[in-house]
Amino acid sequence: MLARIAHELYWLGRNLARAEFTARAAEAVFQSEIQGTTESLSSVSFGSGGLLAMLGDVDEQSSSGEALGQLTLDPEHPGSMLASVERAREGARTVRDVISAEMWEAINTTSLRLRGGGQPGWSAPAGPYYASQYVKERTALIWGVANRSMLRDEAKCFLDAGGLIETSDMVLRMLRVALPPGDSAADVHALILLQAVGGFHAYLRAVTSPPNAHPVARFLLFERAYPDSVAACVDSLHEAFMAADVGPRNSKPVLRVSRLAADLDFQRRALPEGAELTGICEQVQGELTRIDQDVAERYFAGAASAGERR
């Protein structure tokens, strides 16, 4: 297929996943910030400031309400859900002939509904919350439509690959912001991280330890049975590239992804309980950036290259 089309699909996946995770995180932070702290447990630091930091916005010192507003419906803020959805819509328009009509419609409707401050009931202060809920529901629907209506061909592989790499990147960002440094994390609970990712119930079924920072971080990093964990995303990413690549045996991105998958598996077994994890998060994220570059080089050659905004 055309490199340009593959590239658009890949970024459509990334933007959809980005909107979804921004929404999930904003919702969790909102829920948590309208209530106070618990008495007996200290919690990981993941508030609205952390939310902006997670999206790489460090300069701005905004209040909680402003931060949430920026992240949801602010068209000027490139990290807002609205901006991500708009970019996704632009991309989808470009590949309208490749994706199904249903999928295009689902994406288009979402974007139209979010514009101009969203729905009438979404007035402040609860507006960001309602908007987040809406985006969460819509992205779930869009992915569902994609899985049921698109052919499982190369196009779908690139769409999925974009979503997977963005999901793991977002989870890693969240962990990097929220994980307390060093040993101080032992008794700090991390419910909010699970709520932000949406893995609260899965965690409880899979892990017997209380949801403290360390076991939660391990779960989000290494638990291959949980689809939004970094390890599971990397596994699926590998499958997607294996299917899409003409010569996977000597494909740089395929080799790099497969190395990362093996590495994560090794870390899971080698790292003692309670070991420091922020370093690994940073490493893995760096590796994902390199994979992203390899992908651009190998598949999208010349069409575009990913780079940092600003």
Place this chain on the structure above:
Amino acid sequence: MGSGVQTRVAETYHPHAPFRDELFEPDGTPRPAAVALVHELRRLGPEGLMEAGRRRDAIFMQQGITFETSGGAGSSHERPFPLDLVPRVLSGEEWRAIKRGLAQRIRALNHFVDDVYHAREIVREGLVPWRLVASCSHFARAVHGIRPPGGVYTHVAGCDLVRHSDGSWKVIEDNVRIPSGISYVLENRAAMARLVPELFGSYRVRRVDHYPQLLLGALRAVAPSAESEATVVVWTPGPANPAYFEHAFLARQMGVELVEASDLVVRDDVLYTRTTRGLERAHAVYRRLDDDFVDPLEFRPDSLLGVPGLVRAYRAGSVAIANAFGTGVADDKAIYCFVPEMIRFYLGEEPILDNVRTYLLSDPEVLEHVLERLADLVVKPTGESGGKGVMIGPHADEAEIERMRALIQADPERWIAQDVVRLSTVPTVAADGTLVPRHVDLRPFAVFGERIDIVPGALTRVALEEGSLIVNSSRGGGSKDTWVLEDGDDADRAGPPIADTLPPALPDLRYGAWVGQQQQQQQGSLGD
């Protein structure tokens, strides 16, 4: 919403003297802590509240947070759990007094259970009559002499408190068997944050959602498993039980199995669950059914429900049961009168929370006095819970009072009488969206493992009918979210610190468009 509507909410609100209203002063102005809340309620207006109410019902139906009501003629239908949208607000200071009082009370009750099944010191001291203990229907002879791990019997407790017109809190009932309602505390909070987040606006409300973790921690702390992580299960009588929602909720929130009797088996004094991988040991059981139905070998022989041999395993110390068997002796309504004595006897402290004045009818003189004043008193059966069989004198007609008189005379020891408490009121949304005063009680929940933890929040039950004092949900009561406020004001709320090394800015796609490279020719003019 026009300005006329905005004022209507507050203007039509008249606290019912002589009852204390918790949000409004007697003259109808908001109490200091409620000013911001009342402001937001006014902003929402009746229409806003009714709209939120409709969304609430839809969400509760979707999530299956419902209860069955019988519509007569044997038919029953599901109704969304009636959560009222006006929260009840407790200051940090008020909460601390309640919390200390509750912890003290539960500690004393736990001592009492231990004492009753062992040395009976409080009986020998002449403080509690033995015949009263022995005649409790929940006095469990089968567990005489068994001391559970850590000496903890009342792992989960919920006391019902009411607020008198003078502002003082009184305990009206203890629940140390299988108190229910905690799921509504958590679900109410989640629903409020979702439905009317604006009400939280300038308040700092303390969280309650760590309760399942506290409970799990307490259960693990008392579970007898030296070598490995303890396996905890929640035992439900099954989906037909009215509290099944709560059982499933707690199991899911704790991430443990929800089991029924047929999933459990005792072999050689050890409790196992039947799994697809064979028998797996269970170390702690949070059981949500009465003693009577847990073990047909020891309790009700005519019931073949339950797990035969469970008491045996419990006696052998191979499994922890929460709450322990036989705790019902401590929340019997006749024993209730003696709780202040227990606190003095076991803890050497003065009770922080008072009882409501209660009359034990086994004394003939008291009995006579009570029978004369039945119309002014509340009469309760001693062995029941959940408002079953309760008669409220001032609200009963002649025939009801006479029926009760006959019942009491037939068996006076099975009843107690109490003074009527003037339950406080909290504004509640009426069918037309306006606020009306309705009576409430308060049920905070405590978890007793290595220590006593009390989640900062409670189930506030509200009598939805005008003037009614019966708050039980089985009898038409609803509930409210209960806010315990953090100390200190809004200003000293700094956001949590952020990690030192931050992730890079988000990558973005950048099209590789052609970029022209030309040099502008610049040539200064020579002339100027």
Place this chain on the structure above:
Amino acid sequence: MHFAIRYLTDYEYDAPVTDNLNALRVRPATTSTQRCDEFHTRIEPEARVSRYLDYFGTEVLEFGITMAHERMTIDVRARVVTSPHPDPPEGSWESLRSGAYIDAAGEFALPWQDQPPLTGLEELERALDADSPLETLQLLCEVVPERFEYRPGATYVGSSVSDLLELRAGVCQDFAHLSLVLLRRRGIAARYVSGYLWAAPADEGTDSVEVDTHAWLEALLPSSDGGGEPVWVGADPTNRKLADETYVKIGHGRFYADVPPVKGLYLGGANSELMAAVTMSRLDPQTSARA
């Protein structure tokens, strides 16, 4: 007297059963008038037996058979020495209200809870009118067997007192239950006793009899002078007499359900057939017994 007791129970199931859990209250107690010298149990299929003393002080043997089986045997052997009972005290009705009496009576003076209200007891109660609690107890042992027919099979293990009143017939368990109710209504504390009875014909020199587990009662009688400790006195309304050295007590409780000799249940859809036999043999010379 010196007895050897053998209590043999055999359950046969018409299909294999598993998880057969049982609790036995069969061991003769050691009291001021009897002593249990030897005690053995044998369970087949073999099972680990654990013991403990229950709330009322009765020794309980517990065991469970996990594997599938179609037959279970419980074989209990004991040796007991009993001695004559002292004469019962003749305290007055007033003494029933003394503090010492109320303390000793405890829960055995409380009305029987969870029983349907009984009707038609007035006539029986009138027949028990007497000058002292002891006389009432003695009258009771006459009145109950006079008014009610002893008829095995008339009632079953779960029968209530009202069943007996209706049928006018029952077994020792029912007679004991009715007597407890009547005594407690009079303010006399009374408890249910389970045990074995040497039911040999009085004049024959028999040294072994086939019996059954038996039930009688103990009533708490105030001491003759009213000031001393009240005394538990055994009485058998089935055999019209106060308990003596031919009675071997296992334990007591408020009623039958507190001291059932064998209580158990098993898993499986099988029906069971029960064969139970108690054999009592006298070990001491017959002459000394008659003397």
